Amino acid sequence: MKPIKHYTGLIAIVLALILSIFAFLTTSPIYKEQFYVYQTYQNSQNNTVYKFKDKEVLVGDVINYSSSPLRQQSLDKNGKPEHLSQQWVIKNDGQLALLKPDFHLGFWSLLPAITAILLCLITREPLIALLCGVISGALLLGKFNIIDQIIIPNLATDSAAGILVLYLWLLGGLMGIWSKTGAAQVFAEYMTAHFVKGPRSAKFVSWLLGVIFFQGGTVSTVVVGTTVKPLADKANVSHEEMAYIVDSTASPIASVIAFNAWPAYVQALIFVPGVSFLATESDRINFFFKSIPFSFYGIFAVIGTLLVSLNIMTFAGKRLKNAQKRVIKTGQLDAQNARPMSAKELAHPSIPQGYKPHVVEFIFPLFTLIIIAISTFILTGSPAVHWAFTCALLLSCFIALAKGMALHNVIDGINQGLKGVVLASVILMLAITIGAISKQVGGGLYLIELLGEGLPFWCLPVILQLLTMIISFSTGTSWGTYAIAFPLAMPLAWTIATGSNLDNPEVFMMICFATVLNGSVFGDQCSPISDTTILSAMTTGCDLMDHVKSQIVPASFAASIAAILWTSSAVFLA
Template structure:
């Protein structure tokens, strides 16, 4: 009898052949949908095969075929020279891969040293509510690591997944919570690795509208209450934890996790359990070294210290962020190696204790294969960028909405771009220079206050739309890293997280951006949306 694996293998073969063959046809025929074809092909193969790696690679090949207009040699050249090789010329992507690998070794050391087990025992205790305390701990960690979305998802997922198993929390739920508190928090934080890029995009939008004397920071702060998707995604995560709200496939995986729950209590005879401080110290080194190094490199003087000076240092040190992440992870790994040696008790003399380097390498090896998924996602992203998918979507929808629906339309367009391309920063880079000049052109007869209100709303809508795809697109590097770190197949993470993302997006549109466009105060829309989400479990019963 054919197994599920057999069906997936045949599904992968058939959809791959069809996708590549159809790409040859599309490459030789003009079609307004050709820019979307690589994304559609990748999605089809991912769903048919159950493999994110296969789907992303096929999508990248489809894009190469289109760009080479069906030429075999041109396709190979495009795929290798223009999509694969440039990855290793990007300091950010190289640093992201190195950071991910080093962090895998770091977490392996923290786990093997026993401090993590002691920390879990201290934080979570025992009892029926352990799963809720576990999820609350994940949310707390997510808010603590506010300075970088990638560091957040990688650290939380990889560090807490064994604790999640013991507390009856599914790894899919862990991936969802880590992913949600990653980009959403980094996008809202005024001190983060995102802020310099966000400010530069706001500034560019105003310059294209002929307005050079504006404060980008001021508009960033004013747009924060209108960044509805990020706020509502965080509120929904809190509702999910505290009101046991698990819509869609998440309910099933949560029930399965509860049934297979391991005991939270670590036996007193378990030699792998050590003092919780052996976990806290290396985690603190990783968490604090990133903002500290950024401040040191970006500030002209260390004292006197102020928050505004700290924020300015982040914008100045933007070019050093990739290297800072790697250096921080290496420093933390050294601290974890020291803690590991301290955690090896004399009572363990009867068994072979691996060296810290062996444990570190084993952790790196565990992450090495999944990093290939990241590379495949970047290859597809390069093809999508060269095909101009985002620009095509913008042109297709431009000028088709009345002024009062522009914030909602901007969010929907941003969500479509970010989901189909998998890039939040790319979405900001495409939309922000369009959104602000469009508002100026369509409100030429309006008073300055009304125009300014719509500009602030559109800035928040661009940020919200960009983060939507970062959460649930199978092509997003944050989505992939969150699933890798939590030990979940990327497709399973997408399926279980998608209902949460769609709910937050729906509320953002109809309770946030539409009323905002008609003139309701931004804070009132924010409060109303939060109340709607908190009341949702009362009318939508889920199990899990």
């Protein structure tokens, strides 16, 4: 008879599903008004419009806030919205805003994320864990036709399709071609001969690439992880160390070197009526950059990865230290029972007989990829990542064919690459779905509502940090957390700043802004259901849960230092 621990995962799954059905049958949604402020203007037809995703959207009929059935007073009275999903209103201070009702289910709103995270830890099977989290959320919403009502709608979006094309077809195909031609292996040998003399220099090169490519998020993760894996494997660097370096120099560096898409996105979420230094879009972008010195977590996270790359493991935690010792003693890049997220086909090249790989086959497509991504970002404000990877893949195929590789071998390489990332791509799709589910059931809204306005001002930065850490860890997204937290946190920070008669309320607002920005990055970086966490493990060939467990200690150390500095800054500077 098997011991009870073998059934722990099954028991947890059954319990989560029972609790989800119980919550659906016994819990009523709690509706809350949500304001969305856009930069409106008059177009050439003299219509009031605003821009959303580079398209002009017409502002509908506008009524006074006091007459709206979607205002909080009406929602409290009626219990639910009156057949309206949104309404344009003039607020009491004269501000034009889009009013939408949103809801949460109290503590039950956290159940899908808790289910997924706990099952990841218990079973070490992220596919099953995420699927159960999705089912839990579907049951909470009463959507029992999970395929048609949850899976397909969340995957049939431009965002999901773009991710699938990029990470399954383009990334998988590129990695497969590099494996088939031996380009990745030759690149590793070239770097080892000229720049990388051992594990430390391999890790430092990886860290340096992460800092240089400061676009952040999935773009940085994929580009850097794909580039450094062959040279790190060649230098015998553990996959846990590499996944940590790639992950912790992606979003953290983007919050510090913010010449990317982040300020443009975030500024739209931080308008506070009556606050002069947040009045216009340029004011808010300027506020973002002025707040960068307070991005303590991002700064210390990047410093932490630099220390690991230099083999200074004092603050790295037991798991990373053990991973480094394991490689030195045994040469094993993964732990004994690890399940790496890249297929064996990508780890061992199958070069056709008579074909001689050259380092240019790796460097030329890689430089093409980076140049296209960076130049399109400079010219348009958004990197054309799909075009960058498409050009790199086509160029790799063309070089292989021009050098005499048979077409069927090129196709076989692409096929092997696709096979190598299928599982990770499915996990990524489920991560997107559970993030959407968590938002629908109001997990982030419930956590923010736990805040009260009667707080000592010096407590607020750390409380905002902890809440955004929990929200982003639970939902697996930093940008999604921004959309939830900033519209609630910034007005709250201003209310507390003015109520406490602070000498420097703008500095206090910068500190609170930085805590939300950085707390969300921490949670996203450490969450097992985050796309960047999954991609860091996938591109470096690491077991997902080994990556999560090994990086959470140094990340938490950086977050703790940041919390102390934010509190001190609030007390002495505000």
